[in-house]
Amino acid sequence: MTAAMAGNGRAAGGRLWDYLLRTWRELDVPEGWRAEIDEERIVLVPPPHAHHHGIAAEAQRRLYGDLPEELEIYQTLGIHVAALGKLYVPDLVVMPSELIDTADPEVDDPMDAAEALLIVEVTSKGNARDDRTKKYRAYARAGVPMYLLIDRFDTRGAMATPFTEPNEDGTYKHSDPVPFGKPLVLPEPFGTTLLTDEFPV
Incomplete structure (x- = not known):
C-alpha cells in the first residue's frame, strides 16, 4: 500500500510540477522507501x-551478461515522464551511462524516461495494479522501447511480460508473457535469457 503526501503547488507560489519536484528533492524518505x-x-x-528484491537482483545479474559497455543498469533511479507530469522510481532502468555521468552533480533531477532502453518493474502485492496500468501507460507514452513487467501476482499465475513497440497513445x-519456470529471451541490445525458474515466489 502507498502512503500519499499531497501538496498544492499553486499555494506555494509556483507551478505545481515545480513545487512537487522541489518537494521530492527535499524529502527525507525513510530507508528502503521510495518517493x-x-x-x-x-x-x-x-x-x-x-522476494521482490531477489527477483530484481536475478534479473540484473542476467542482464549484465551481454550488456553493451555503453549501457548500465540502475536501481531505484528517478525517471520523469514529461508528457504526463509523473516521476517514477522503477526497480531497474537500463540507459546509456553517459547520461548519468554528465548529469549535473549539484541538482538531484530525475532522468528523462524517454532515454531509457528498458524499464523493469517487479510487482508487490500492494501496487501490482499500478505497475500493470499507470506505469505501463506512462512508459509507453514516454517511448520506452521495452517495459518488462515481472508479476508474481498475475491472475494467470506468476508471469514475466516484455512489452515492446510503444505507441503515443500509451x-x-x-507483448509476450512467459510463465515463471520458462526461459524469457530478451532481444538485442540485451541479448540474454532470464531464467524465470530461478525467481523466488
Missing part, C-alpha cells in the same frame, strides 16, 4: 518483500 510523483501528488512506496503493440 514518486503521480496524480499531482507525492506518493511514498514502502519497502517491498525480500499502449504497447506487442
